[in-house]
Amino acid sequence: MISSIRIILSLGSFLLLFISSTTAKTSFRPKALVLPVTKDISSSTPQYVTQIKQRTPLVTVNLTVDLGGGYVWVNCQHGYVSSTSKSVACGSAQCSLFGSSSCSGDKVKLCGGFPSNTVTGVSTSGDVRSDVVSVESTDGNSAGRAVTVPKFLFICGSDVVQKGLPKGVTGMAGFGRTKVSLPSQFSSAFSFSRKFAICLSSGTINSKGVIILGDAPYNFGYLNSDISKALNFTPLITNPVSTAPISSLGEPSYEYFIGVKSIVISDKEVPLNKSLLSINKNGVGGTKISTVNPYGILETSIYKAVSKAFVKAVGVKTVSPVSPFGTCFTQHEIGSTQMGPAVPDIKLVLQNGVVWDIIGANSMVQFSNIDVICLGFVDGGSKPKSSQVGFIPMTGDQPTTSITIGGLQLENNLIQVDLARSRLGFRSIFSDHSNCANFNFTSSV
Template identity: 70%
Template sequence: MSHPSSAFTYLYTSPYQLVPMVVSVRPFFWSLLSLLISSSIAKTSFRPKALVLPVTKDVSASSPQYVTQIKQRTPIVPVKLTLDLGGGYFWVNCEHGYVSSTSKPARCGSAKCSLFGLHGCSEEKICGRSPSNTVTGVSTYGDIHSDVVSINSTNGNNPGRVVSVRDFLFICGSNVVQKGLASGVTGMAGLGRTKVSFPSQLASAFSFHRKFAICLSSSPMTDGVMFFSDGPYNLNMDVSKVLTFTPLITNPVSTAPSAFLGEPSVEYFIGVKSIRVSGKNVPLNATLLSIDRNGLGGTKISTVNPYTIMETTIYKAVSEAFVKAVGAPTVAPMAPFGTCFATKDIGFSRMGPAVPAIDLVLQNEEVEWSIIGANSMVQLNDVICLGFVDAGSGPSTAQVGFVAGGSHPMTSITIGAHQLENNLLQFDLATSRLGFRSLFLEHTNCANFNFTPSA
C-alpha cells in the first residue's frame, strides 16, 4: 500500500490555509457520485432503508471523544473512529497494521479523485489530500484509497443485516496524525458537507435521503446512536416526528486546520440571532453572530470540542447574565471553566441542575435552541460550573481555529459536545437544514436505542 509521499509540497499561507503546488480540479455533479459509488455496492438483493452505528463517549484521552466502530478491509476487521461532525473526510492510519487485499489507490485524473475537489498528485500518480486530526490540529499529506466498508442496516428500531460498500473512499493517515486520539482509535469519521464524507458516500451508495442523525450519550457506560437516512429514529419513541428545524448556513471560508484557499467551510453553521438567559435578552455585539466575508463570526456545531466556546465579550455577557439569574454566589473557577458555584447552592431536577435556561434564538423569535441545566452545567465534585469556555483564556487553538496572528477565534460560538448530549440532531444535506430536539422533553435519552439485532 502506498503511504504519504514526501515529494508533494504545500505552500503555507497561514496556519489554517494551504495551497498545493500541484493540484487537479475537475467539475463534479451528484449524479456522477451516485453512479460511481452505487456501482460499488456488494452484490445483494437486499437494499437497506437506513443504516445505524453505535456512538460511545470515550474518556481515555485528555478530553472526551465520541467514537464509533465500523468494519473495513479484506479480511474484514473492526476499525474504531473518532466522530468529527465538521470533518470533510474519512481517514485511517495506513502506516501501522493496515493490511487488505481489496484496498485500491485513487489514480490521478480519475473520477474518484475529482470527488475530493482540490487535491494533490504524488510521484506515484496517486491523488491525495490532508487527513486532519481536528482534536490536535495536526495535518499531514495522505494518499486517497478505497476499500470495503461494512455497516448494519436498520428499520429505525433495531440493527438489521450487515451491508457493504466495496469502494468506500478514505485518506491514508499516519502515526503522527493519529496521535492524540482515544485509546484504540486509528482514524476519524468526517460527517461534514463534502461529497466524500461518511453520510454522502452512504447516501450515494444506497440511494438514501441525504440525511443523518446523531444522538450523543452523556455516559461512557451507555452507547448513543447515529442513523444514516431518514427516520424513524426510535428511542422509546420516534424522535424524527418532534424535531424543530432551522436552516444550515455555509461559511464562505474554511475554518478547518488545513484547507485550500477559496474552499468554503464544510462545517455546520446555524443562524443564532440573539441569546436569552431566563427569558431575557443578553446584550451582545450582534455583528459577531453573523459571518463576514472573511469567514469570521457565526455559530457552528462541533463534536470535537467538548464544551461550548464563546468569543470573550459574548462569554462575559452570557456569564454575567447567568450568575445574576441563578442568584447564588460564585466560587473560585476550575479550569477550563470561568463561572462556578458550590454544588450545595444549586438544586436538581429531572432536567438536571435547576438553573435558568440559556436560549439560542435562531431564525426568528419563535425558534429557540434551549440549553437546559443538564447540558449547560458540568459537575466537578463539590463545585458545579457553567459548561461554556471563554475563547480568550481556555480552549486549544487546534480545536477552535484562531485568526492568524491574533487571539480571536474565527467562529464566535462553537457549540460543543456536552451541550449536544441527549439531544437528537438531524442534518438534512439536501435541503440544508438542521432538526433538533432535547430528549429530556420527551422523557427519554440517547442511550435508548435497542442495539439487539432483529431476527
C-alpha cells in the first residue's frame, strides 16, 4: 500500500494528464458543473444526497454526499447493468490513483479498493471500475447542457456497505483531497479550476441545495450577484495522519481541516484547553468540516465549556435533553428572529483572524412535535473518533478530532473548497435573505 502511494506522488502530473486525455471526449468544455443536493431525514440520521447519471444506457444514481470521502462507490451487487463498464487492471495507472495494492482474479488481476460507508462505519472490499458518468454544466445562474465522462473511476460496493443509507441511495460520493474524488476527476477531465462549492438546504423533499464544480459565479435567487466575491477565506490544514476507516501507514487525511483558535459567545472567549485545537503529529485534535455528521461534535471538555457559556448567555433554564443532544430549552422561551432561534451567535475565531459566525439557524435543532429546542452540538466523548459519524463509533485505533462542524452548521452557508489555493471560503447566504434552495435548476438550453 505504501509503495502505491509513492507511485502516485512520483507520477503526479502524468496521472492528471492521463485522466484528462482518457475520460473527457467532447467538443464542449464546460467551466463548471452542477449537482443537486437534497436533505433526506428518512434514515436514523439526516443525510445529504446528490444525483449523477451513470452507465450505458444512462440511469440516475443517488449518492450520499461525503465531503471528506476519497472516492465514489456504488453498489454493484444487484442490478448494475452497463455495456460500458470496465474493470481496472491491477498495477495500471488508474489503479495506482487509488493507492491500492489489492488484487483479485486468477488469470487477469483486477484492481481492488475498500468502499466504506462513513455513516455506519462499515467497510468492505470491491473492484475498481470505470464507466460513463453524465452531469449538467452551469454558468452559475442555471443548469445547462449535460456533459459526459466516458471513463469515470469508482469502486464497487455491496448490500452490506450500502446498509444505513436512505431508501434509493446506492452509494456515496466522496469530495475529499484525492485524485479520484468526484470533483478531482471532473476537474481533470475538463481541465477547469480545482475548486468546488457546496450549499446545503435546510429543507427536505423538493428543496434542493446545490454543488458547483469548477469556476462559476454563485447566484442565488433575487440576490442576482456573485456571492463568491463576498466569501471569507481561511487556510485548509492537512492532518498528517489518515482519518479514513482503512488507510496505510504514513497516509495523510483527505478530509478538510481548518484552524480554530478560540470560541467566543456573547463577546466572551470560552475557556478551553487550547492544545486540543491544534493537530499533533499523531493526527489528534483540530477541526474538520463534515457532511456525514448531521450535527456538530465537540470533545467532552470543549462541549462542557461551550454548553456552560451558551446556557449563561441564553439566560433561560434548561430542560431534560432529547437524545443525542445534551443542552436543551423550552422552545417558546427562546423565541425567533429572521436569523433563526433568538440565541447568541457562536463565533469560531480562525487562524487568520477571520470569524465564522454560527447563527441561531445553524446552532439549534427544533422539534415539530414537542416544545423543546436543543443546541445542535453533541458531546463526542474525551476521544471522539474523527471518523465517527451518525454517532456510531468506528472500530480500530483512529485519530481523534476535537471539533467537527456538521451538516446543521453548513446549511444555507456557501462553502467553497479551493484546492489550488488550499483555502476554504464561507458565507451565510441566509443572512443575505436568501437560501441554498434558490438556485435555478431549470435548464437554460
